[in-house]
Structures are given as structure tokens and as C-alpha cells.
Amino acid sequence: MPREGLGAFVLRTFLWLPLCLGAWYLVAGFHGLLAGWLAGPLAGAFSPGLVTGVELQGRELEFVTRLTTRTASGETGVLVLEVNPLIYTYGLAFFLALMLAARPRFGSIVAGAVALLPFQAWGIAFDLLVQVGVRLGPDVAAQARIGGWEHEAIALGYQLGTLIVPPIVPVLLWAGLNRAFLEHVLRSRGP
Amino acid sequence: MIRFVVVFIVVTVALFAAELTPPVQRMLVAPWTSELARLSADLVTLFDPHVVASDKVLRSTRNGFAVSIEAGCNGIEASLILIAAIVAFPAPWLHRIAGISVGLVAVQALNIVRVVSLFYLGQWSLAAFEWAHLYVWQALIMLDALIVWLVWLRRLPPTKPALQPHAA
Numbered sequence: 001m002p003r004e005g006l007g008a009f010v011l012r013t014f015l016w017l018p019l020c021l022g023a024w025y026l027v028a029g030f031h032g033l034l035a036g037w038l039a040g041p042l043a044g045a046f047s048p049g050l051v052t053g054v055e056l057q058g059r060e061l062e063f064v065t066r067l068t069t070r071t072a073s074g075e076t077g078v079l080v081l082e083v084n085p086l087i088y089t090y091g092l093a094f095f096l097a098l099m100l101a102a103r104p105r106f107g108s109i110v111a112g113a114v115a116l117l118p119f120q121a122w123g124i125a126f127d128l129l130v131q132v133g134v135r136l137g138p139d140v141a142a143q144a145r146i147g148g149w150e151h152e153a154i155a156l157g158y159q160l161g162t163l164i165v166p167p168i169v170p171v172l173l174w175a176g177l178n179r180a181f182l183e184h185v186l187r188s189r190g191p
Numbered sequence: 192m193i194r195f196v197v198v199f200i201v202v203t204v205a206l207f208a209a210e211l212t213p214p215v216q217r218m219l220v221a222p223w224t225s226e227l228a229r230l231s232a233d234l235v236t237l238f239d240p241h242v243v244a245s246d247k248v249l250r251s252t253r254n255g256f257a258v259s260i261e262a263g264c265n266g267i268e269a270s271l272i273l274i275a276a277i278v279a280f281p282a283p284w285l286h287r288i289a290g291i292s293v294g295l296v297a298v299q300a301l302n303i304v305r306v307v308s309l310f311y312l313g314q315w316s317l318a319a320f321e322w323a324h325l326y327v328w329q330a331l332i333m334l335d336a337l338i339v340w341l342v343w344l345r346r347l348p349p350t351k352p353a354l355q356p357h358a359a
Contacts, residue, residue, distance in 0.1 A: 006341055013334060021327065090326040094333065156208065163268045164207055167333035172196065179192065185344050 006185060012101035017093070020100070024093035029059040031092060032085030036061040038121035039083075043128045046154065047144040050132065061085050063128055067143045079140065081131050088123030088166055092116055095170035102178045112173045119169040123161035130158045199279035206271040221247075224265045227299070231306045242310075249310050256314045258306065264324075266302030266332065270295050273336040282347050290343040294336070301335045 024031070033056045040051035040063070053064035060082055067079040095116060099109045133146035133154050141147065146154070175182060209215055224247040232244035241253040247265075250257035262268075277290045305328045313320035 006338075006345060010338055017330065017334070021330075087325055090329060093326070094330040097330075098337075156211070159211060159262075160204070160207065163263045164203065164272070167269070167329055168203070168272060171333060171337055172199075176192070176196075182344075185341055186347075188345060 009101050009181070013097050016097040016100045020093040020096040021090075024090065024096070025086075028086050028089060029056050032056070032059065032061055032089050032120075032124075035085055035089055035117055035120040035124055036063070036083070038118060039063075039124035039128065042118075042121055042125035046129055046150055047132065047146055050144060051128070057082075059084070059086060061124070065132070067132065067140060069140070079136075081128055083124050083127045085120070085124055088127070088161065089120045091120065091166045091170040094167070095173060098170065098174040099177070102174070102181050104178060108177045112170075112177055115173055116169060119165050122157070122165055126154060126158040126161040129154045195279050199275050202275035202278050203272055206275060207268070210267060210271065220262075220265070220267060223267065224260050227265055227303065227306065228260055231303050231310070234303060235307055235310070249306065251310075251314065254314065256310075258310050258313060260306060263329075264302075264306070264309075266299050266305075269298050269302070269332045269336045272333070273298060273339060276336075276340045277343060280344065286343075286347055290339075290346075294339040294343065297339050298332065298336055301332060305332065 033054065036054045036056075040054060043050050049066050051063050052066055055062045055064070061084075063081045063083065065079045065081060068076050069079045070076050092113060095112055096109065099112060129146070132144045133141045133151060141151075210220060225244075228244040228247050228249050231249055232242050235242045235249075241251055243250055243252055247260045248257050249260070273294045274291055277287050277294065282290075309320060309324055309328070312323055
């Protein structure tokens with residue numbers, strides 16, 4: 001844990017961030033798939049059995065659902081939903097930059113990266129649920145058995161999962177894993 | 192630490208839920224977002240006269256490219272997170288108010304840099320715009336809020352040692 005100033009930590013974070021963003025982007029598809037596997041059961045809490053399979057297409061995730069949809073020509077098919085997982089997983093790069101700047105043990109970095117996954121899955125799950133419960137209309141929402149208060153809960157969960165959780169959780173995990181650094185900042189306090 | 196995390200999460204979710212309500216959107220979020228577009232346009236016209244702001248949209252009169260400042264790009268969420276972090280940490284209220292005031296200026300100042308940079312980045316490359324918009328600037332704004340919070344922590348008055356009973 002560094003004992004030098006806050007400025008050195010900030011400088012190191014700025015230096016690590018572009019490298020971590022590049023490294024994250026290289027593996028973003030596979031990393032997103034890990035979060036996607038967790039997102040299926042999470043979405044199932046609102047609509048049991050909603051997701052029957054997850055596939056990676058480039059860096060996008062395709063979720064095969066139990067829902068059906070009818071085309072204009074009257075044909076019926078399985079509803080497949082697309083999600084860009086990167087919107088919810090970029091926090092991994094942010095977390096890595098903060099951790100590498102604080103120079104912790106390697107095990108802490110791995111533990112933090114794993115701990116991020118359920119929160120990233122939250123964002124992906126609510127992205128799916130917003131598509132099913134809101135954007136694709138009442139017929140699809142009825143098939144998914146989403147209605148009433150669940151619309152409001154899904155809307156709040158989606159907004160939190162998009163705007164709040166991705167940037168906050170990496171910082172909270174970093175703070176939890178680097179308490180000695182925060183204590184050092186506190187010890188040096190004073191005007 | 193646990194108390195801080197619990198209070199921080201509760202305050203963040205409460206502020207965020209309040210932000211989503213129609214009255215707050217109408218009275219605070221929408222006017223601020225329009226003001227942000229106007230401030231960005233005022234700044235840009237210092238060196239580029241071909242830019243106008245209309246409501247929450249910043250538009251180039253030269254090539255028609257425009258950016259609309261939406262939720263997540265108006266700096267309000269980062270501001271709420273910073274407020275929650277300052278409120279959750281035990282400190283005198285005067286220091287909290289000072290930290291929130293200076294912190295909000297710091298977050299919103301960087302957010303104007305974000306809006307202006309994205310406006311020009313989008314005219315150069317839409318792929319670069321997407322990348323910077325969705326991933327890079329999200330992290331930078333949160334890093335800004337974290338730095339403000341850490342600086343605020345360091346500027347708090349030292350805690351007084353616990354009173355010792357006097358020997359008789």
C-alpha cells in the first residue's frame with residue numbers, strides 16, 4: 001500500500017486507466033458472457049425461466065428466451081434479445097486502474113473482479129427485463145408474466161443498473177479492499 | 192466502514208429515486224440540462240461561432256451534427272453520488288456543505304468538458320464518440336468525484352482525542 005501522497009495515486013490511476021480500458025476491451029466479449037450467464041437467473045426472479053440460452057456475437061450478447069413472437073406474415077418464432085454488455089462491464093477497467101494505482105496484492109484484484117460480476121449481471125438482467133416488460137409491448141410483457149408493480153421495479157432497477165451501479169461498485173470495492181490507503185488519507189487530514 | 196457503506200447506499204438510492212420523479216425532472220433536471228447545453232455552447236462559441244444550443248441539444252450550424260444531453264450525461268448522477276459519499280462520512284455539517292458546494296462545481300465543470308469533447312469527437316468519428324461516451328467519460332467523471340471526495344476527506348479537521356478523566 002502506498003504511503004506517498006494522494007496526487008501520486010491519482011496520477012497512477014490516470015496512467016493505468018487507458019491501459020486497463022484497452023485490456024478490458026480485448027476480453028470484453030468473454031467477460032460480458034460471464035456476466036450474461038449470471039444475468040439469466042437474475043432476470044428469472046421477475047419472469048421465471050425467461051432465458052433459455054446465451055450466445056456471444058462479437059461483443060454483443062444474444063439471449064434466447066422462452067417467449068414467442070409473431071411476424072407480419074403470421075409466422076411464429078422464438079424471441080431473441082440483444083444486449084450490449086460493455087455498457088455494464090466497463091467498471092472492470094475502472095476497478096483495475098484504481099487497484100493497480102493503489103498497488104494491492106494480486107489476490108485482491110482477482111477477488112474484486114469476481115465480486116463485480118453479479119453487479120454487472122444486474123445491469124444486463126434489467127436491460128433484458130426492460131425490453132421484455134416495457135419496450136416490446138403488452139403482448140410480450142403478458143407472455144413474460146410481468147405486470148403491475150413489477151413495471152416500476154424494473155424501471156428503477158434498470159436506471160440504477162445503467163447509471164449508478166456500473167460506476168459506483170468499482171469504487172466501493174476498491175475502497176473496501178484498500179482501507180489502509182483511506183486510513184492513510186484520513187491520518188494526513190487537516191487544512 | 193459498514194455504517195458508511197449502508198448510509199451511502201441508502202442516501203444514493205433515495206436521491207436517485209427522487210431524481211426520477213416527474214416533479215424533480217420538471218423543476219430541476221430538465222432546466223439544469225438545458226443550462227448545461229447553453230453553458231457548453233457559450234464556452235464553445237469562444238473559439239467556434241458555428242455552434243448553437245437549443246433546449247438540451249448542442250448543434251453545429253456548419254455540418255448539422257448535434258448531441259443531446261440525456262440522463263447520465265448531465266453530471267447529476269455523479270453529483271448525487273458525491274453528495275451521498277460526503278453525507279455518509281462523519282464530519283461537521285459546515286465541512287459537508289463546503290465539500291458538496293466545491294464538489295458539485297468540480298463535477299459539473301468536468302462534465303462541460305465531457306459534453307464539449309464528445310461534441311467534437313462525434314464530428315470526427317462516431318465510433319470514437321461511442322467509445323468515449325459509453326465507457327471512457329463514465330469512468331473519468333466518477334474518478335473526478337472520487338478525487339474530490341478524497342481531497343475533502345484530507346481537508347477535514349483532525350479528530351480530537353477522546354477526553355481522558357482527570358486524576359483527582
